[in-house]
Amino acid sequence: MKRSFVLLPLLVLWGWSLSGQQERRTAREELDKAFDTYREKSITQRQFTHADIEPLIRKREGNGLFEVSKLGASVEGRAIYQLQSGGGKTKVMLWSQMHGNESTATMALFDIFNFLEGRNDGFDDLRNALNEHLTLYFIPMLNPDGAERFRRRNSYDFDLNRDAVRAAAPESVILGEARSRVLPEFGFNLHDQNIYYNVSGTATPATISVLAPAYNREREINAVRKKAMQVIVAMDELLQLYIPGGVGKYDDTFEPRAFGDNFQKWGTSTILIESGGYPDDPEKQYIRKLNFAVILHALESIASGAYEKYDTDDYFRIPDNDSKLTDLLIRNVDVIGRNGEHFKTDINIRSGEERPRITDLGDLSVFYGYKELDASGYTWMPGKVYEKTFQSVRDINPEEAMSLLKKGYAAIRVKNTEGREKTNLPLLVLEEKGNLSEGLYIGRPGYFFLAREGKPVYAITDGEIVKL
Ligand SMILES: [Zn+2]
Known part of the structure; x- marks a missing residue:
């Protein structure tokens, strides 16, 4: 269902109904400008710690836009926060870095926080649309103990993404409880994959990989998973402007212990974004910008309902990931x-x-x-x-x-x-x-x-x- 709040200039800017290459290119240029303006300048490389981001979270307490709450603490006692914004009906939860050395999306989330706080820059219609239609729940850096050592696992040496059901680690409990408290309609599960993933049959790195995780072994498509696939098709359309042929689809074998698969099963339309490699971008700063652009684009598409026009067949047309680089x-x-x-x-x-x-x-x-x-x-x-x-x-x-x-x-x-x-x-x-x-x-x-x-x-x- 398309809602009527959108003004014509915004339609052109984001290039949906009037779509076409030209409009989408305009959307890309606008997003590039926004990234340059709102990039969180205190983070310049992919290795950073909880101490680097905690002040960026705490300074937002009581700023009128974000409601900041402490959800709990990691094994080693580092606070894990949620930043909530907007007052809309559709709830969207975004969590990053459950693997401690996968920080690209965390950087982009702080860029997005800055963006959401901006005004009078041509993006107010978008901000108003997001605020009016969505309530956003951000959980940046779910595994701060892993981030401290820039390694995948938490302090128990657990892969948190195999602990969704047993929930033996406090970080897993925090994410699971956040979901059952909020009951988000959409979820964004933000990771990095190694830089050796390519788009199947080509020498092009899978700079961004996507997945609408399966919720059962049969990999069936129900209404929940279908919506995740549709949002991914909208995302792919934008990404092709940045990285033509550089988007891969992740393997959808059901993993009964993983968060993405279980969120999908529990009724949240869940989108996995994996940031891979890009030539001459060892600190992943270009890929950070792609995350900024594509997450905003996805949120906009959810807020407007524009994603509903996309076909799941186009999701399956996204080429598979391979690991041949x-x-x-x-x-x-x-x-x-x-x-x-x-x-x-x-x-x-x-x-x-x-x-x-x-x-x-x-x-x-x-x-x-x-x-x-x-x-x-x-x-x-x-x-x-x-x-x-x-x-x-x-x-x-x-x-x-x-x-x-x-x-x-x-x-x-x-x-x-x-x-x-x-x-x-x-x-x-x-x-x-x-x-x-x-x-x-x-x-x-x-x-x-x-x-x-x-x-x-x-x-x-x-x-x-x-x-x-
Ligand atoms: Zn990961």
Whole structure:
């Protein structure tokens, strides 16, 4: 049912009934402007803690827009808050970061709080529509203990997303009780997935993945799940303007212990958003903006009822997620084996937390890399360790390191290894007695050369391809 509160300019701005590429593009430009204005400037990278966000929540107590309440505390005693806004009939609950290292949507929620507090910027019609038709319940950072260590699990080492039914952890109790108290019609379950998810059959990262979780093993579609699917189609339409072909649909196998599946089962139309990877966005700041835009768009669509025009068939047309990406993929390398035999391999490198490592070898033709190189005609060369030992990484500058690289050195040794993880030297930094093995195997640091006629032509170093 379409409601009549909407003014014509807003229709054009958000591009529904009059829709068409042009209007949707306008919507995107307006959202981009809003993001620039309202981005929470105290959060600039994806690793932050409860102490960083608590003042941003507390300062909103009694500000007239948000009703802030403490829902309870984590295992280690960190307060978990709910921010409620609007006075509309349709209740929508949004919770983020039940996995402590999945912070992208948390950043976007604070941007949205700032946005909701704005005025006289051309968005007042939208704000009024949201306030009038929706009551929003935000629960940012459901797992602050995990966030403290930037890891997935809570302080019991539980995956909270497998604790929806047993509810043994206080964080799970908080979310479950919030749901039974509010009985939201819609729910947004906000997560991050690893950056190696791609859109099935393509090299495009699944920068955003979506799911209307199943509520039973048969994966049936009832009225509750159908509405979640319709909202997702509306979201996909906007996202295609930002990341054409970059939206994947998550696997809908029923997980009886997960929150999304149970919210759906308990009668809340639940939408899962998973923030994945995007090229050259390690801190996920662009993906944060996508979250800001798509969550606002979804809320608007719920407030106006516009989502109801969408077909569930279009939900199933969203391509599936796959997991075939790697950071660096080098194809068709010639390797000289132990007995002098030649063989061909592809080399898969992932950057990981500490340093890049080789994670797969063999025929990797079905995989894709954020960066790729066809090394046909080049031979694998392990690289030497520089003979002189440095006191620390501060005793060698990037220019000197580059000249060692050009001479076929892939690694140096230092007496004091402090700070070696943070160096931007194009060399592997080993400890005093460390060595770089000659062999090519899974787990080996991803630092080596590709040679032609015995001379290094490319250095593979620190996750980059360097032409020498
Ligand atoms: Zn997650």
